[in-house]
Amino acid sequence: MAFDIDTFAESSTAVAWGDIDLDAFRTDPLPESSLRALRYMCDVEYHTVCYLRDMLVTPSHGDGEVSTFMTMWNREEYWHGEALAAVLKVHGIEVEYDQLKASRIKLGWRDRIDPIKQAVYGNIVGKDFVATHMSWGSVNERGAASAYRRLAQLEPHPALAPLLKRIAAQESRHIAFYTTQATKRLEESKLARAFTRFALSKVWGPVGSTIEPEEEVRFVMGYLFDGPEGLREVRKMDEAIAKLPGMQGLGINEAAFRARGLYADLPAA
Amino acid sequence: MSSTTPFDVAAYVRAPLGPMRETLTGLGAALPADLAEALRYVQRRAQGTGSWLSHVLVTATHKDARITAFLSTWAYEHHWIGDALSALAGAGPVPAFRRGVAARVRDRFGPLREAIVANLHGRALTGVQMAERLVDGWIVDAMLERAQQIAPAAVAGDLARIREGIARQGRFFAESATEALASSRAARVLARRRLATRTWPIGADREPAAATAAALATLFGSDASWAAAIDQRIDALPGLAGLHLVRRSARKPGRRPVRIPLRGTLSRRAASAPHGKDEAR
Numbered sequence: 135m136a137f138d139i140d141t142f143a144e145s146s147t148a149v150a151w152g153d154i155d156l157d158a159f160r161t162d163p164l165p166e167s168s169l170r171a172l173r174y175m176c177d178v179e180y181h182t183v184c185y186l187r188d189m190l191v192t193p194s195h196g197d198g199e200v201s202t203f204m205t206m207w208n209r210e211e212y213w214h215g216e217a218l219a220a221v222l223k224v225h226g227i228e229v230e231y232d233q234l235k236a237s238r239i240k241l242g243w244r245d246r247i248d249p250i251k252q253a254v255y256g257n258i259v260g261k262d263f264v265a266t267h268m269s270w271g272s273v274n275e276r277g278a279a280s281a282y283r284r285l286a287q288l289e290p291h292p293a294l295a296p297l298l299k300r301i302a303a304q305e306s307r308h309i310a311f312y313t314t315q316a317t318k319r320l321e322e323s324k325l326a327r328a329f330t331r332f333a334l335s336k337v338w339g340p341v342g343s344t345i346e347p348e349e350e351v352r353f354v355m356g357y358l359f360d361g362p363e364g365l366r367e368v369r370k371m372d373e374a375i376a377k378l379p380g381m382q383g384l385g386i387n388e389a390a391f392r393a394r395g396l397y398a399d400l401p402a403a
Numbered sequence: 404m405s406s407t408t409p410f411d412v413a414a415y416v417r418a419p420l421g422p423m424r425e426t427l428t429g430l431g432a433a434l435p436a437d438l439a440e441a442l443r444y445v446q447r448r449a450q451g452t453g454s455w456l457s458h459v460l461v462t463a464t465h466k467d468a469r470i471t472a473f474l475s476t477w478a479y480e481h482h483w484i485g486d487a488l489s490a491l492a493g494a495g496p497v498p499a500f501r502r503g504v505a506a507r508v509r510d511r512f513g514p515l516r517e518a519i520v521a522n523l524h525g526r527a528l529t530g531v532q533m534a535e536r537l538v539d540g541w542i543v544d545a546m547l548e549r550a551q552q553i554a555p556a557a558v559a560g561d562l563a564r565i566r567e568g569i570a571r572q573g574r575f576f577a578e579s580a581t582e583a584l585a586s587s588r589a590a591r592v593l594a595r596r597r598l599a600t601r602t603w604p605i606g607a608d609r610e611p612a613a614a615t616a617a618a619l620a621t622l623f624g625s626d627a628s629w630a631a632a633i634d635q636r637i638d639a640l641p642g643l644a645g646l647h648l649v650r651r652s653a654r655k656p657g658r659r660p661v662r663i664p665l666r667g668t669l670s671r672r673a674a675s676a677p678h679g680k681d682e683a684r
Contacts, residue, residue, distance in 0.1 A: 183471040191518065202482065206479070208475050235467055235469075245466075253461075253514050253515035
């Protein structure tokens with residue numbers, strides 16, 4: 135499947151919510167658990183610029199298509215954060231620049247070391263690291279799109295579900311880009327396949343797990359993906375990842391969720 | 404820079420310059436070959452923001468959500484400014500450039516080095532980065548202003564629109580740079596050192612020096628008044644008086660300035676009293 139970067143760039147827009155009646159939340163507010171999940175998602179979306187940072191220190195930014203994509207992707211994700219912040223605001227939860235700054239400062243040394251680690255990996259692996267970066271992005275965007283769709287199912291509020299579906303639709307375009315790039319680059323290099331498999335199976339964690347407290351990760355993953363239906367969705371994600379060249383048999387999502395106590399009563403694949 | 408109303412980042416991110424091809428009036432207008440080449444030079448600078456961003460986001464600057472919100476939109480605008488310039492100038496060859504070993508090492512290890520150094524300098528680097536982009540915006544604007552004067556009217560109108568976008572970005576950088584430099588001696592010392600030792604405009608070191616020289620010669624000929632005017636604006640920034648860096652760049656376009664022994668000591672002295680006061684550490 136070819137991905138046309140020019141078409142993507144030209145049609146890249148900030149997600150719109152002006153036509154959605156957010157005041158509906160005033161008479162019919164979301165429950166605490168959904169707000170908690172939304173807050174997590176909002177933080178992750180706003181944090182995209184930090185993921186961008188980690189990628190920019192690798193050879194990825196030297197590629198024209200990748201660079202154009204990251205510019206558009208970063209802005210779209212920022213607006214996902216803004217849209218979710220608008221929903222939270224109606225519920226009295228303010229997400230301001232100063233709070234985001236405070237939460238980034240709170241990450242401390244881990245946040246300072248991350249770009250150094252990425253740059254070191256990028257220098258050791260060289261150009262093939264772009265394949266890892268693209269595969270990682272594919273996995274994360276798939277996780278994000280799936281989370282939005284799940285929340286829209288669990289919380290079919292007339293003002294929330296349409297917004298989440300719009301965000302998920304943009305995430306699907308991101309999946310297409312990352313997956314197309316990852317597939318091509320993994321096919322071309324044995325080192326890329328080996329390093330990517332190592333990185334995904336040993337280092338990867340669910341979206342947000344590097345910036346949110348573990349308690350929040352467990353809550354949100356459990357809220358969105360627990361039970362047989364959640365497991366079905368998680369396995370769908372893993373099946374898609376396993377289709378990437380050299381990634382056969384990986385079940386990283388299910389493993390990460392089981393490690394957090396989910397599906398204890400459901401048999402492993 | 405004297406405006407008291409803070410730059411409205413929320414308004415800026417809501418209404419950025421986006422794709423412009425459909426509304427360009429000068430599309431297809433014949434341009435002299437050297438002017439088209441100069442516009443392509445500016446286009447490459449506009450669409451080459453990734454390298455600069457890679458150095459900026461590894462520093463404490465990335466923690467400031469207001470700045471990162473701005474930069475996300477700024478990078479988006481630069482992509483489309485580059486796209487519009489590319490449409491106006493038409494296709495042309497990208498100058499072949501074989502980077503030397505030192506430059507390739509810098510490319511590869513630059514962000515890594517910056518990520519480590521950033522932990523030592525902390526927030527002082529934010530002031531430096533904002534000043535860098537402010538100065539770069541002034542240089543690019545001077546280039547486009549001159550291009551506007553010599554281009555056919557239809558193209559000149561498009562360039563004016565692009566310059567408005569760059570001027571709006573400049574207001575943010577001016578506010579942020581002035582604030583950071585005025586409140587930190589470390590930022591002023593570092594800014595003097597870094598601004599004086601880099602190639603201008605930003606990204607010129609990723610081209611043969613001849614490409615920068617050709618673009619400046621096409622636009623300004625032997626006239627250096629544009630560079631002197633920008634140097635005057637730099638002089639007005641807290642602690643940055645007397646750098647003369649744009650005139651120096653205009654004299655030796657595309658070349659990295661030579662490191663001068665004792666510059667660090669001189670920088671510290673010159674940076675100690677912005678406009679006669681040193682109000683914060």
